[in-house]
Amino acid sequence: MNEERLQKVIARSGVASRRKAEQLILDGKVVVNGKKVTELGTKVTSKDEISVEGIPIEKEKLVYYVLYKPRGVISSVKDESNRKIVLDYLPEIEERIYPVGRLDYDTSGLLLLTNDGDFTNQLLHPSRRINKEYVVKTKGIPDKRGLELFKKGIRSEGETLKAVYVKIKSVDRKKNTAIVKLTLHQGKNRQVRRMFDAIHTPVMKLKREKFGFLTLEGLQPGEYRELTPQEVADLLNLAK
Template identity: 35%
Template structure:
């Protein structure tokens, strides 16, 4: 087999998204034939090479149906499969007997709501890639005076953050004072909190209610459910994998 970039290979195996694999490489967590991979773009031949993540060998999964799961992440959990600081992580919430899953994107420790999990690396990569503009919806509570009409216009048009101008987004004021519905098509680190901070407001609660066509629905904190076939198809359509 022709050598394949490690990011693409591990994502196709359902180990993690390409973005996560890039972060693992930067952290020195991946070894190829016993040597730490210290740069992006390294390729491997899965028929010949030995690949390890955190000292454990990883291989292609056996053929079978992919798994797609919705999870309500409660407050105080990290959006990872393990945590070196001993904090509560996603495996504490998952039912037994599932294949090896990874989260599609993240929610902060102090954020709650919908987190999608899968072993489908290609789908995860597309859902997170800006090219496909998959929208994520949030309910946000802020401290301080309500946003003025001008501040709302600035928020939706794009705000200058330390990592560049944000893309246009949607913002809707709730009937409840200090509560807003925000819909983004990009996902920078702590983006919503930083956007409100630019306008002089602190976010006191951030709750994801949707990811593309999938909504949190009636799931309670810590609960999970498998996506239906119709939901899976809609998600794949949003990522451009099905017509």
């Protein structure tokens, strides 16, 4: 069972901000399972009973979804330019969910959303080696030696970008395009596009088809489904 810091759980319930929640704990105004708690390092689970100043907090149910994100959509919970955001596709979800990582505006494919911060941190931690599989349509046909560099690492904007697998699936010499499949462990900003730009075959279309063992099977662009408890558990085991 996932544990979270007490002040984070209080803040998520809407009772107080994270900082205010910390002060309430220090002031002895928070009770967990009938015992006063004054240590900020205290962690709780969904089974713990928590009250603040004598009032039980409402626990938000932890939820997990997979969305087939269309192109032209922001992986965010809000956008100042009023562009379409991923939450527009889950309007009936009452919990305050957010994306696990992101897909670029022009990238489609598999995106996870949740309100579980520990789950998110586990999946996105740099030490986790979870496969993320992409299909790329390129303008120009990549050189095989160039693609081999992906496995060794390509320097871009001060970062080393690497793929763990890359293979050309098909080419169209008349249109001068190619379809390439690659797998990443990293999740750097615009990573796939930067890697292909480095070998002078820019990306025309980009789609994430898999995250770990999860696929888009049964989903059309803009559709979503809830993860099963077993899938959530398997993802957390994968992150370990």
